[in-house]
Amino acid sequence: MKNRIFYGWIIVLAIFLMLAVGWGIPINTNSIFITPIEEDLNFTRSQMLNALTIRSIIMAVTSLSAAWVFSKFNLKRIMEISAIVLCMAYFAMRFMTSIIHYYILISIQAACITYGGFFPASVIINKWFVKKNATALGIAFMGTGIGGMIFNLMGSSLILQIGWRATITVFTAIIFIIKLVTVFILIKVDPEEKGLKPYGNTQRETMDKLEDDELPKTSIKDVLKSLKFWMLGIGIMIMGMNMTGLVSNIAPRLRDIGYSLSTSGKVTSLSMISLAVGKLLLGVIFDRYSMRNATLLSSLSLLLGMLGMLFAKYKIALICIGLGSGFGTSFGSIAPPLYAEKLYPRLEYTSKLAFFQTMSKIGGIISPILMGAMYKVSNSYNSSLVLLSGSLIVASLIWLGTLPANNEKE
Known part of the structure; x- marks a missing residue:
């Protein structure tokens, strides 16, 4: 047994x-x-x-x-x-x-x-x-x-x-x-x-007892009054913008530059492989290291993918796109449930998860609208890629200010 x-x-x-x-x-x-x-x-x-x-x-x-x-x-x-x-x-x-x-x-x-x-x-x-x-x-x-x-x-x-x-x-x-x-x-x-x-289970019993004894439950309305909570949501929204903007435009970006359909397909396949492996690796990193460091690594991976898109005329950049997009977009499914588990323990898990996932989806709505409008003006992805890359730097600053340096509940 x-x-x-x-x-x-x-x-x-x-x-x-x-x-x-x-x-x-x-x-x-x-x-x-x-x-x-x-x-x-x-x-x-x-x-x-x-x-x-x-x-x-x-x-x-x-x-x-x-x-x-x-x-x-x-x-x-x-x-x-x-x-x-x-x-x-x-x-x-x-x-x-x-x-x-x-x-x-x-x-x-x-x-x-x-x-x-x-x-x-x-x-x-x-x-x-x-x-x-x-x-x-x-x-x-x-x-x-x-x-x-x-x-x-x-x-x-x-x-x-x-x-x-x-x-x-x-x-x-x-x-x-x-x-x-x-x-x-x-x-x-x-x-x-x-x-x-x-x-x-022993660890959960200890945490549950602490929450029952010392941390009375609160509502989503109370937490929404917190600037820190909203900054965390904005950071997730920025990540959602970049994840959608990167993955959805790999093939058209490469085709615009002059790469063949076959090459575009290979880069997309590399991205899928990287995504699968990235989810496992990111999960392990979240378990072994702090959520701040794991999240910063996700941001840097997305930035690597965005810079790869920006300089895609150089073939070495194609590897950056495939690896950066795959590992970076792993954030979308791994991070929100872990934030919901570790952060704001007085708030019900499903309420936190719903908020975090919604902010990510809002980013996914904004990105194609923004990139489409900027593409019409310049007939190029360059300006939107620069803007999204800059937003990842903002997100990284948000992570430094909102996420704990260790994996203890706060």
């Missing part, structure tokens, strides 16, 4: 697979469907990009409401309903004939991804792990990058062989099977469902 694998690691594997299909397919393979759908349905590139903005807005709104939703309804049931509706909405794209259909289906998928993705996964892992919480998050959230790699390769081949509509059907079947096994069977929200205690 002593050598039996702790079931929490089964949960981590299940979430890894759940995100590999639940995020890796509808989000990370989206770009390979853009051109085939445009050509088949006569959609414009502008219309397709509008869908990404709509998706970001829906994810921001649902992230903001997630704390309330999960406090009122059963978390597991919400995940199960989200899984079913996601499959239906994704499969329905096979039959769409107008851009309005696309916008509606993308919006439904975005809501399902929020309610059945990172948010509940973060809550579940937080319940199962006290020690090695960040490492568990890193391993589980690697699924998005690994899924993106696998299904981009699979999807590109399938679209050429059987068309984009049939590929949607194949992907729907994969999502359904994996979601059925993970969400409905393997995932347990609380260790007590398996007669277990969280990993590192």
